[in-house]
Each structure stands twice: as structure tokens, then as C-alpha cells.
Amino acid sequence: MSKRAKTKPEEKILIGLFYTPYLALNSKIYKGLEEAGFTDLRPAQFSVFQHIEPEGSRATEMAERAQITKQSMGYLVEMLEKQGYVQQVPDPTDGRARLVRLTDRGHAVNQVAEEVLQQAETEWAKKLGKNKMQKLRNMLSNLVTEINS
Amino acid sequence: MSKRAKTKPEEKILIGLFYTPYLALNSKIYKGLEEAGFTDLRPAQFSVFQHIEPEGSRATEMAERAQITKQSMGYLVEMLEKQGYVQQVPDPTDGRARLVRLTDRGHAVNQVAEEVLQQAETEWAKKLGKNKMQKLRNMLSNLVTEINS
DNA sequence: ATACTTAGTAAGATTATATGACTATACAGT
DNA sequence: ACTGTATAGTCATATAATCTTACTAAGTAT
Incomplete structure (x- = not known):
């Protein structure tokens, strides 16, 4: 309180603009x-x-994208395999490699996550306006494309 | 390869739209x-x-926002205190509580992070267009405000 | 064929996070 | 003022997540 009259509209720190929605969605998915x-x-x-x-x-591929070591990713995949969410099959194009695939159980998880996300998007669209939400989505999509390129 | 003609523009999954830029920024900060x-x-x-x-x-407060337990946050704060990035002072408004504050060294870290983020924002603005980047920022800012309310 | 690269594993250490139980202070309602 | 409940933070302990270093086996390129 007793803040000076705001000359600037309180510019939020950039990373928080991505991190906060990410955390919110993550927690929704977890609950779902x-x-x-x-x-x-x-x-x-x-x-x-x-x-x-x-x-x-491939585990190595996912490790890179998730920015963790391949050993860490290997550990996660191994757990998920034991729990029945993924299975590993030989990669026909490379004898050293294996492909990690979702099982039906794994797909069911994705299904739930997608529903939760769809719901969140609808909720946010109500608050921001459907049009704005779509614009936001498009811009983010462009940004992500840029980042991945 | 050999994908069907795309009827939809490959709608990306919502959480990835926040997660990918977040990861990218995080890694830039880490390097910086x-x-x-x-x-x-x-x-x-x-x-x-x-x-x-x-x-x-307060540690508890930060734990909530970071979505980890207060014990975990306590552990992180303790480490940072030993490393000289934060200090803890009694909260004058509550005898049980302590406030975690950045030291000069801690502020220096924030300084670097802000510079890195500023640089990233400029870079992205070049790619997306300055105008679009500003719009994106505004929309995200609105969204974050909604989420926190 | 030889050297270099890449996919994944092994062993072991460290870091990060969680649970459950606890202390001390604060607050709310009698 | 007293009593009960809530909150801030700690302690002890367990487990999850991640890393480093070193290795094996399969591929790739001279």
C-alpha cells in the first residue's frame, strides 16, 4: 500500500508470463x-x-528436449514401463536405439490431460474473450515454432 | 513423412505453448x-x-506459489542463505514468521537474469515483430492476472 | 579396417522433494 | 483471561529425481 502513482503498468518479468500459466495447467492436469x-x-x-x-x-531424443540427461530420462521411462504406461520397442532404423511408445494406459493419460487442457482453455477464453484467446494461442504457437527452429 | 494433407494447422497442445518458451528462457538464464x-x-x-x-x-508463501512443500522451500532457502544469496529477518508483523530477502549478491543474480530476459525479449521481438511481441506480452500479462485472482 | 560418433546402460553420489510429527506463536470465540 | 484452532517453521527420515563418470554395443565415415 501507499505505492507511488504508477507511471508504468507494472511490467511483469518475462519468464513468469510463461511459468505461471504453465504451473497452473500442470496442477490442473495433476488434479485431473x-x-x-x-x-x-x-x-x-x-x-x-x-x-x-x-x-x-527415443529416450535420448526426449532427454534433449526436456533438458535432462539421458540417464534421467531412462530412469523415468523405466518406471513408466513398469507401471504400464509405456513400452519400448526396437527402432527398426537403428539397431542401437529403442522407441518409447505409449500403451493404451498411457494414451488414456494423454486423453485425460487433453480434456483438462481443453477445459482450461475454454475457461480462459471466457475470461479473456474467445477472440483474444485464439490470438494468444496463435502468437504462442508462432513463438514456439521460432524457438524450435 | 507421407502425412495426409493437413486439414488443420497442427494445433499444438496448450501447455507446451507455455512450457517451451519457459524452458528456453530458463536455459538462457542458466547460461547467463x-x-x-x-x-x-x-x-x-x-x-x-x-x-x-x-x-x-515468507518461505511458506513462496512454497505455496512454487507448488512445493514448505520443507522443500526451507531447504532451498537454507542453501541460498549459506551461499550468501539471501538472508532471513524476523517478520515484524508475525512473531512466528521470517522474511527471506535478497542480499546484494542475490540482487546481482536478479540483475543478470533480467538482462538475459531483456535480451531474449528483444530477440523474439525481432522474429515476431515488435508490435506482436508487445501484444503477446500484454495478453500473457492479463492471463497471469486472471490466474492469480 | 580404423577411427569417430551415437544410443543406451551401470554404478554411485548429490540434489530435490515429500510425509509425519513437532514447537512456538498467533488468532478467534467465548 | 482461557481455550481451542490455525499457522510458520523445524526435525527426522524416506524416496524421487537428477547428475557425473565410465562403459558397451551399434552405426557412420573416411
């Missing part, structure tokens, strides 16, 4: 999964679901 | 700090810097 009965999933394991591609991905 | 000589900082400790307020914050 718990409600749906997936009570054995740990936050760190999300980085697998986050980075796995429909046709399957 | 290393270059500036702050080689003893661990990623987890960022959640302190991320959530500490200028006048100081």
Missing part, C-alpha cells in the same frame, strides 16, 4: 489425473508424456 | 548466470528467485 484414478504418476514423469511423439520417440 | 560467474546456483533454487518479492517473502 488423480480424479481419474491415475494416482501413481509423479510430476517428473510428465516430461515423458510431454515429449513423446505419437509414433514413439 | 554461469557466464557471469554464478556457478553455484542450481535450477531448483530458481524457484526462490522467481517467487521472492522485493520487500522479502
Whole structure:
């Protein structure tokens, strides 16, 4: 209180603008999964679901994208395999490599996550305006494309 | 390869739109700090810097916002105190509580982080267009305000 | 064929986070 | 003022997550 008249509109720090929504969505997903009965999933394991591609991905590949070591990713994948969320199959294009794939159980997790996200997006669209939300989505999408290029 | 003609523009999953830029910025900050000589900082400790307020914050408060337990936050704060990045002072308004404050060394870290972020924002503004970047910032800012309310 | 690179594993240490139980202070309602 | 409840933080302990260093095996490129 007793703050000086604001000359600037309190410019928020850039990283927080991404981090806060990320945290919010993460926590929604976590809750959603718990409600749906997936009570054995740990936050760190999300980085697998986050980075796995429909046709399957290599552990090393996912490790890079998640910015953790391949050993760490290996550990997460191994756990998820034991829990029945993923399976590993040989990569036909490279004898050294294996592809990590979602099982049906794994797909079910993705399903729940997607529903939660859809719900969050709808909620936010109500608050910001549907149009703005769409614009926001497009801009973010462009940004992500730039970052990945 | 051999994908069907895209009927939809490949709608990216919502959380990734926040997570990817967050990761990118995080890694830039990490590198920036290393270059500036702050080689003893661990990623987890960022959640302190991320959530500490200028006048100081309570550990419990920061734990909530970072979505970790107060014990975990206590551990991070303790480390940072030993390293000289923060200090703890009694909270005059509550005898049980203490305020965690940045030391000069802690402020120096923030300084570096802000510079890195400013640089990233400029870089992104070049790619997306200055105008769009500003719009993106505004929208995100609105969204964060909504989330925190 | 030889050297270099890459995918993944092994062993072991460290860092990060959580649970449950606890102390001390604060607050709220009689 | 007294009593009960809530809150800030700690202690002890367990587990999860991540890293470093070193290694094996398969691929790639001269």
C-alpha cells in the first residue's frame, strides 16, 4: 500500500508470463489425473508424456528436449514401463536405439490431460474473450515454432 | 513423412505453448548466470528467485506459489542463505514468521537474469515483430492476472 | 579396417522433494 | 483471561529425481 502513482503498468518479468500459466495447467492436469484414478504418476514423469511423439520417440531424443540427461530420462521411462504406461520397442532404423511408445494406459493419460487442457482453455477464453484467446494461442504457437527452429 | 494433407494447422497442445518458451528462457538464464560467474546456483533454487518479492517473502508463501512443500522451500532457502544469496529477518508483523530477502549478491543474480530476459525479449521481438511481441506480452500479462485472482 | 560418433546402460553420489510429527506463536470465540 | 484452532517453521527420515563418470554395443565415415 501507499505505492507511488504508477507511471508504468507494472511490467511483469518475462519468464513468469510463461511459468505461471504453465504451473497452473500442470496442477490442473495433476488434479485431473488423480480424479481419474491415475494416482501413481509423479510430476517428473510428465516430461515423458510431454515429449513423446505419437509414433514413439527415443529416450535420448526426449532427454534433449526436456533438458535432462539421458540417464534421467531412462530412469523415468523405466518406471513408466513398469507401471504400464509405456513400452519400448526396437527402432527398426537403428539397431542401437529403442522407441518409447505409449500403451493404451498411457494414451488414456494423454486423453485425460487433453480434456483438462481443453477445459482450461475454454475457461480462459471466457475470461479473456474467445477472440483474444485464439490470438494468444496463435502468437504462442508462432513463438514456439521460432524457438524450435 | 507421407502425412495426409493437413486439414488443420497442427494445433499444438496448450501447455507446451507455455512450457517451451519457459524452458528456453530458463536455459538462457542458466547460461547467463554461469557466464557471469554464478556457478553455484542450481535450477531448483530458481524457484526462490522467481517467487521472492522485493520487500522479502515468507518461505511458506513462496512454497505455496512454487507448488512445493514448505520443507522443500526451507531447504532451498537454507542453501541460498549459506551461499550468501539471501538472508532471513524476523517478520515484524508475525512473531512466528521470517522474511527471506535478497542480499546484494542475490540482487546481482536478479540483475543478470533480467538482462538475459531483456535480451531474449528483444530477440523474439525481432522474429515476431515488435508490435506482436508487445501484444503477446500484454495478453500473457492479463492471463497471469486472471490466474492469480 | 580404423577411427569417430551415437544410443543406451551401470554404478554411485548429490540434489530435490515429500510425509509425519513437532514447537512456538498467533488468532478467534467465548 | 482461557481455550481451542490455525499457522510458520523445524526435525527426522524416506524416496524421487537428477547428475557425473565410465562403459558397451551399434552405426557412420573416411
